[in-house]
Amino acid sequence: MKQKTLLATAIAAALVLQTWSVAAQDAAPAQADQGSAKSLETVTVTGSRIRSVDVETSQPVFTMDKAAIQATGLTNVNDILARMPSAGTPDITPQDTLSSGADVGGRYVNIRNLGSQRTLVLVNGRRWSTSLSGLTDLSTIPVAMIERIDILKDGASSIYGSDAIGGVVNIITREKFDGAEANVYYGQNGKGDGETQNYDFTWGHSTEKNSIILGASYQNTDPMWNSERPETSYAQGPRHPTAGLGLGPYGRVVDPTTGDQYVYNHGSQTTTPGAPAGYHAYDSSSTADKYNTQKDMTFRAGTKLKNLYLQDRYKLTDNITLRAAASYSSRDTSSQLAGYPFQSGVADDPVLISGQNAYNPYPGQDVEFFRRTVEMPRITDTQSNLAHIDLGAEGYFQFLNHDWSWDAGFTYDANKIRIQGTGNIYLPHARAALGPTTTIDGQVACASAADRAQGCIPWNILAGPGATSQQLWNYLNYRSTDRQHSYTSDWSANVSGGLFDLPAGTVNLAVGVEHRGEKGNFRPDAADSAGLTTNLASAPTSGAYNTNEAYAELDVPLLRDLPGAQELGINIASRYSHYSNFGSTTNNKYSFRYRPFADLLVRGTWAQGFRAPTISDLYGGTGQSFETFLDPCDSKYGAAATNASVKARCTAAGVPANYRQVDQTGQQITSTNGGQTPVAFLSGSNPNLKPETSITRTLGLVYSPHYVEGLDFTVDYYNIYVKNIVSSVLAQDIVNYCYINNDQNFCNNFSRTATATSNLVAGSINSLNEGLSNLGTLKTEGYDVGIHYRLPETSFGRFRIASDSTYLTKYETVSGPGAVAKTPVGFMDGEDGLYRLRSNLQLDWDYKQFGASWTVRYYSGLKDSCYTATIECSSPEYTNPWWGTYGMSQKGSVAFNDAQFRYTAPWKGTFSVGVNNIFNKKGPYYYSVTTSGTGSSPYNPAFDIDRYWYVSYNQKF
Structure with a gap:
């Protein structure tokens, strides 16, 4: 008063x-x-x-x-x-x-x-x-x-x-x-x-x-470009050029029967027994089929x-x-970012290679795939x-x-x-290009006349760089404006x-x-x-x-x-x-x-x-982002591995006993640093802040x-x-509050998948809403x-x-x-x-x-x-x-x-010359930097x- x-x-x-x-x-x-x-x-x-x-x-x-x-x-x-x-x-x-x-x-x-x-x-x-x-x-x-x-x-x-x-x-x-x-x-x-x-x-x-x-x-x-300096040429630094490599440009396909994954042959690689002709088994520990995205990215x-x-x-x-x-x-x-890591995903309407597509190595069966579109980098102006x-x-x-x-x-x-952004894929066109095909005048063509009228060309997505024409890239590319x-x-x-x-x-x-x-x-x-x-x-x-x-x-x-x-x-x-x-x-x-x-x-x-x-x-719309977090229910690195109460809560939530969290590449995480989720999480505002x-x-x-x-x-x-x-209630905080702190208010912010998909295992978090508070x-x-x-x-x-x-x-x-x-x-x-x-x-x-x-x-x-x-x-x-x-x-x-x-x-002109970092000093490389x-x-x-x-x-x- x-x-x-x-x-x-x-x-x-x-x-x-x-x-x-x-x-x-x-x-x-x-x-x-x-x-x-x-x-x-x-x-x-x-x-x-x-x-x-x-x-x-x-x-x-x-x-x-x-x-x-x-x-x-x-x-x-x-x-x-x-x-x-x-x-x-x-x-x-x-x-x-x-x-x-x-x-x-x-x-x-x-x-x-x-x-x-x-x-x-x-x-x-x-x-x-x-x-x-x-x-x-x-x-x-x-x-x-x-x-x-x-x-x-x-x-x-x-x-x-x-x-x-x-x-x-x-x-x-x-x-x-x-x-x-x-x-x-x-x-x-x-x-x-x-x-x-x-x-x-x-x-x-x-x-x-x-x-x-x-x-x-x-x-x-x-x-400035990441590729110009050893300090920025690799995701994990110049001493570790093979670490942090991501999805490559050679298509990876999932066997619809066994779930095994095979990659289109390139270089001197030969076909693996049991794989479709021209493919070899995918080895997640090998770098041969992976890609260094740093070389396609701007540093500044x-x-x-x-x-x-x-x-x-x-x-x-x-x-x-x-x-x-x-x-x-x-x-x-x-x-600029590297091309999009395109994959079938876990959406209600996933993008698949049609069983009636001429380039499907498993004719008659729709298949899932992975492929980075390196030919079409993502540019934001x-x-x-x-x-x-x-x-x-x-x-x-x-x-x-x-x-x-x-x-x-x-x-x-x-x-x-x-x-304005380019380099992302327009999914209706991708579905059409990966959909059923036919032969017209001896050439493979999209089966739908309506799709052909809009410029559809069949996409051999599993083949490597050079197999996709610029005309098809133009058809797939989407130019967005916010x-x-x-x-x-x-x-x-x-x-x-x-x-x-x-x-x-x-x-x-x-x-x-x-x-x-x-x-x-x-x-x-x-x-x-x-x-x-x-x-x-x-x-x-x-x-x-x-x-x-x-x-x-x-x-x-x-x-x-x-x-x-x-x-x-x-x-x-x-x-x-x-x-x-x-x-x-x-x-x-x-x-x-x-x-x-x-x-x-x-x-x-x-x-x-x-x-x-x-x-x-207060009034921001819902957005999406791929978050890095450690799932407490992971049976090796999560809290459930050592905390019986957390393990019991995970079990009550339907998480399998030996559940292992997977990262964006579909591989099991390897440390308590967790991994980046394969699916985008939601984030939003709060008018009551x-x-x-x-x-x-x-x-x-x-x-x-x-x-x-x-x-x-x-x-x-x-x-x-x-x-x-x-602040955003981040993914890590939400799952920790739910399982470690046993605060049920946060357990409603996410859900888990009951069955395995191409890039998620049963029990994985498949949706999460990060809000402000x-x-x-x-x-x-x-x-x-x-x-x-x-x-x-x-x-x-x-x-x-x-x-x-x-x-x-x-x-x-x-x-x-x-x-x-x-x-x-x-x-x-x-x-x-x-x-x-x-x-x-x-x-x-x-x-x-x-x-x-x-x-x-x-x-x-x-x-x-x-x-x-x-x-x-x-x-x-x-x-x-x-x-x-x-x-x-x-x-x-x-x-x-x-x-x-x-x-x-004397004419009121001043000349200046200078050098910053005159001794060309190199600072340490920090592994905890998240970018x-x-x-x-x-x-x-x-x-x-x-x-x-x-x-x-x-x-x-």
Whole structure:
């Protein structure tokens, strides 16, 4: 009740002050005391709405200015932010070739390893566009327009609302610019691939009243291919080229009588006794009939980015400025997967080779088959277009003998995404091509005249590459189109200024209101949704919600210039949010700053935070995916092998006593890592989701000794606890809750097959529904340490040393009730490297028209799963709840070195040349990475996987 009263009072005060300010300006436009307000400059303080230097320094904010950004030699905002030691692996990266959906191809940021959805991205203090999944694509923000980037590594929901749990990235664009500037950039990996070309042009003009800036940029990044490097050429790494091979391009047929499997002969192979003529027995332990899918896959997707940006500021009066900004970005991304692993499947209407098909080795009997369509790789082209408009006004006025500022604005985002895919098979055409045949003019033809009229050609699917004509591939190939639209409209108003003076300084207040509406839809391809293709099916998504919010922030200086208390102040903020879908939430933040003597600042915060469920979370359609899990009922590796209670529950569910789980190839699993299911599982949304909530605690020191000018030390401790996490109840969790925890509520989420099929044994799970729920918790804590020293100028130039590190002491996740706490600090956890220590050390030098920088990026060693219990396994006896019994392999630390040299010519042109990973350092290969794996740090293998060099030229006019 007190919180709501505080907010109501603050809002009323804001409205009264706004009315008084307008009246005062109308009544006395020429008053002399407006001079102080007139001279004020717009100041953006990340993490606070109060424009005060004291408040700004009390926040744990890491800032990268334009020079620091250019020194990285990177052209994407996400790549720049990924260099921060506090950054983790984003939810989706350009290397996630196996991922699907409208967000694939975008560039994201993840602070504190809390997920990209829990990192809020602002531009000039205002929210940027997010997708239906709550992700902000940083590629839509052109680097050329950026003045600086502030990263608040603290909870800030009391100021900004939802999503500000892991941190806030605030991108500040140029405000004034006179003249013109052009940049040309070219970079390439050491292997000669992954070329990056970047061109941008900026023009600006300022007068006494008006300032306009226009920018345009274009970037083209060529794809990188798994086949080009030994680190990515094989699914299990260069030391194990025969491991992880999948279904091959030579057809495998199932004997309808015995169930034995035979493969079409190729090379020097000969027919096996008992097999059809021209076939040999399939041996699952042999690699001869398998295929390395890595060689057909992109390692990093190719991307084209185009951005236009226009910004204008017009000084309407001495105290009122109108602002307008508009941008349009277009992103085209293309990725490729190997051909589809086509097989008869377990559907109610499976695809079979007809007994009346001329190419059936068992005439008269319908047969099941396996065959990868390597001649037709699966290609996904994604086009994303974002239009952004920002309109507003801001100004200053005098009230209570203090300066006050106000701003009001409206932003609108419209994001349209089109996903086009080729390489999947149109099942009605496949059935026709594998159906009965006849002979017409001595040629084998489809028996149905209607099918022939649509282009049907009989398919000899069991024959190898080269046996299928391009005309038939065109007939089988399906071109799908998915579309996603999302829209955000945001109205806001803020006012802040001084209330009254205390002996220690001015008490400042900031209040504001905001109304935001979110809506969107996803329309999948109709044939995919209907199950008419081999593409994963998904259902449409459509939904909307709105929120009304109000906040108040109060800053109180308590002591100043006293012995033992050069400064002491507190800051209190509270934000009330009402969502149309789940109701209301109030989040508070309390912080303090204390300076016992001039050189030392102590700062700390306690903050509540939240993340509202997204439109996709609430209203997303059902999708499909092939999940990897361990069935507890497996009689060798599952819990049933050692737990009598679990075994009894499995038996009661109708699971055979000696049941063995099979993987996607139909073979029995070989470890407690389980296997990828042969059938697609379903996943969906939940309209009853509640927001995630968090508590963030920070405590830090900033030491700037007066006797060493230019030297600063910072140490900040952070502790973040997130609960009610919105997450899929994954297949592994569902079966564990059912059989191990004996929670019958989860047993209804899946079913088992009673009889064996071509790729499932009796008792196998043949359907499972993964839904969303507010399950689980996450706790993380650690330290950020910074040392920055700008040395006194010497006859050799100016030197600057900067060291920034993050030391992770705790990262604990609990997936749900009764689940074992997972504490993977120092482990390669799926795709996330939870490094104990990440550190950057940079030396920068400037002398007249010359400059150079050297950067060392350090990642501490990680524990990884072993290849096997006896191969690449430093601790075979080591076990933990999420790996099983294969032990642990300790991988060493790695450091990457980057260098840049620059020269500014007399004609205002600057040449830069640089090399990232100058020593071509190769990082460890991690077997626990769930995607294709990399040979270096999980997040940015595009640069770290080998040496990357670049040249750039900047011309100012």
